[in-house]
Amino acid sequence: SYVLTQSPSVSVAPGKTARIPCGGNNLGSKSVQWYQQRPGQAPVLVIYYDGDRPSGIPERFSGSNSGNTATLTISRVEGGDEADYYCQVWDTTSDHWVFGGGTKLTVL
Amino acid sequence: QVYLVESGGGLVRTGGSLRLSCVGSGFSFSGDYMSWIRQAPGKGLEWISYISGSGTTIYYADSVKGRFTVSRDNAKNSLYLQMNSLRADDTAVYYCARFVNFWSGFDFWGQGTLVTVSS
Numbered sequence: 001s002y003v004l005t006q007s008p009s010v011s012v013a014p015g016k017t018a019r020i021p022c023g024g025n026n027l028g029s030k031s032v033q034w035y036q037q038r039p040g041q042a043p044v045l046v047i048y049y050d051g052d053r054p055s056g057i058p059e060r061f062s063g064s065n066s067g068n069t070a071t072l073t074i075s076r077v078e079g080g081d082e083a084d085y086y087c088q089v090w091d092t093t094s095d096h097w098v099f100g101g102g103t104k105l106t107v108l
Numbered sequence: 109q110v111y112l113v114e115s116g117g118g119l120v121r122t123g124g125s126l127r128l129s130c131v132g133s134g135f136s137f138s139g140d141y142m143s144w145i146r147q148a149p150g151k152g153l154e155w156i157s158y159i160s161g162s163g164t165t166i167y168y169a170d171s172v173k174g175r176f177t178v179s180r181d182n183a184k185n186s187l188y189l190q191m192n193s194l195r196a197d198d199t200a201v202y203y204c205a206r207f208v209n210f211w212s213g214f215d216f217w218g219q220g221t222l223v224t225v226s227s
Contacts, residue, residue, distance in 0.1 A: 043153065
């Protein structure tokens with residue numbers, strides 16, 4: 001089955017840019033979604049179709065996807081961005097949704 | 109405004125059964141795919157099942173196949189998850205979520221319901 005790999009943690013200072021990678025075989029051929037999950041809350045979709053933002057998601061959130069890596073980029077990081085972030089794809093081979101293991105973003 | 113509200117969670121013995129429900133509002137429930145996703149304590153998200161709007165297409169993760177059954181009643185705007193032969197590793201918060209196609213992800217989630225399986 002398809003596997004998405006994420007680093008367990010990323011740290012960034014307030015006001016700086018956070019980049020959260022997600023790896024998978026030929027990931028650039030798939031559509032990648034990103035979810036933000038704050039402690040005790042349900043996940044929230046922040047990026048879909050690799051780089052599109054749902055309404056209400058700040059422009060500071062952007063995404064890219066090429067080759068074997070997709071990246072969620074958060075510009076001008078704020079304390080409220082501290083959360084777990086999950087990447088996700090639809091695997092057409094297994095007809096399964098697949099999540100990455102998640103990355104905890106810490107704002108220093 | 110889209111709302112998804114899960115219910116039915118609780119404490120159940122190992123080997124027991126439980127039925128979760130999810131009621132949707134604010135969108136065309138019968139026209140959209142629905143999915144169940146779970147999250148064990150301190151762990152990541154795990155997709156476990158989806159069902160098409162008509163109910164004719166259903167898929168399960170290997171971890172629950174043969175034990176869990178997803179269904180829906182579009183007249184009641186409701187999604188269900190029948191969970192049988194429950195094990196300790198089924199302990200998790202269970203979320204229902206909506207998606208409209210296979211390229212744009214789950215745009216709305218419920219708040220989750222906790223299932224605890226213990227002997």
